[in-house]
Amino acid sequence: MTTTTPWDDWDHILKIDPDKDLPEGVTYGDLCATGTDAIEIGGTMGITEEKMADVIEACAEHDVPLYQEPSSPEVVLEDDALEGYLIPTVFNAGSPFWITGAHKEWVRVDDDYDWDRTTTEAYIVMNPEADVATYTEADCDLDADDVAAYATVAERMFGQEIVYLEYSGTLGDEGIVRAAAEATDDATLFYGGGIHDYDSAYSMAQYADVVVVGDLAHDEGVEAVRATVEGASDA
Numbered sequence: 457m458t459t460t461t462p463w464d465d466w467d468h469i470l471k472i473d474p475d476k477d478l479p480e481g482v483t484y485g486d487l488c489a490t491g492t493d494a495i496e497i498g499g500t501m502g503i504t505e506e507k508m509a510d511v512i513e514a515c516a517e518h519d520v521p522l523y524q525e526p527s528s529p530e531v532v533l534e535d536d537a538l539e540g541y542l543i544p545t546v547f548n549a550g551s552p553f554w555i556t557g558a559h560k561e562w563v564r565v566d567d568d569y570d571w572d573r574t575t576t577e578a579y580i581v582m583n584p585e586a587d588v589a590t591y592t593e594a595d596c597d598l599d600a601d602d603v604a605a606y607a608t609v610a611e612r613m614f615g616q617e618i619v620y621l622e623y624s625g626t627l628g629d630e631g632i633v634r635a636a637a638e639a640t641d642d643a644t645l646f647y648g649g650g651i652h653d654y655d656s657a658y659s660m661a662q663y664a665d666v667v668v669v670g671d672l673a674h675d676e677g678v679e680a681v682r683a684t685v686e687g688a689s690d691a
C-alpha cells in the first residue's frame with residue numbers, strides 16, 4: 457500500500473530525462489536497480505509525449521515507484537504504471553505562468569484529474585545557467601535568507617508538501633541547503649544539482665531529506681548512481 461506522502465521515507469530519487477540517451481550498455485532496468493527510492497521522469501527541453509511514454513514503459517516492469525514530472529501540460533501522460541505526478545511550481549519564476557499559469561491552463565483543458573496522485577513541488581531555482589532557469593526566467597540572485605524565506609512561504613503559507621532546491625547542473629552551496637533545511641519543518645526538502653559521487657550525495661543529504669540525481673545517470677551510468685544512493689542513505 458502506498459502512503460499519501462511516500463517521499464517522507466525516501467533518501468534518493470533518480471531523475472531520468474526522456475530527451476537524453478543512456479550510456480552505452482546501460483538499460484533503464486539497470487538504473488531502476490540502483491537502490492534509488494523512486495524515479496522521476498522529466499526534463500526541461502525537448503520532451504515529447506512519445507519519449508515520455510517510452511521511458512515509462514521501459515521502467516514499468518521494475519520494482520521502483522515511478523513518477524512523472526511534467527515540464528508542461530502537453531506532456532502529462534495518463535498511465536497506470538505511474539505512482540503519481542509531481543508537478544513543479546517555480547516560486548522564484550520571472551513569470552507567473554510558471555507559478556500558477558501553466559497549471560491553470562492544464563486544469564482548463566482537461567477534466568479528468570487524479571488529484572489523489574497529484575502533488576506539487578515548490579521549486580526554488582538556483583543555477584542561472586540551467587535551462588530551467590532560462591525557461592522560467594527565474595531570479596536566481598538569492599542568498600540563504602531569501603531561500604529560507606521562500607521555503608517558509610512554500611510550507612507555511614502555501615501548504616506545500618515538497619520544497620525543491622534546484623541547482624540543476626551544478627553542486628549547490630551547503631550553507632544555502634542548510635538554511636532551506638532549517639526553514640522547513642513539515643515539508644520534505646528535495647535537493648537536486650551536480651551530485652556526482654558518494655561525497656557530494658552525502659554532503660547534500662546531511663541537510664536535504666531527499667537528494668535528486670539527474671545527469672549522472674545519462675553521463676556516467678549505474679555504478680556512479682549507486683554510489684550516490686549509498687551517500688544519501690549514509691547521511
Ligand SMILES: CC(C)=CCC/C(C)=C/CC/C(C)=C/CC/C(C)=C/COP(=O)(O)OP(=O)(O)O
Nearest residue numbers: 499500501527528529544558559586587588624
Ligand atoms: C502545470 C504542468 C502540468 C506543468 C508545468 C510545470 C512547470 C511549472 C515547469 C517549469 C519547469 C520545470 C521546473 C521543469 C521540471 C524539470 C526540470 C527542473 C528539469 C531539469 O532542468 P534542466 O537541467 O535545467 O534541463 P535539461 O537537463 O533538460 O537541460
Ligand SMILES: O=P(O)(O)OC[C@@H](O)CO
Nearest residue numbers: 624625648649650670671
Ligand atoms: O542533473 P543534475 O545536476 O543531477 O540535477 C538533478 C535535478 O535536480 C535536475 O532537475
Ligand SMILES: [Mg+2]
Nearest residue numbers: 624625670671
Ligand atoms: Mg539537467
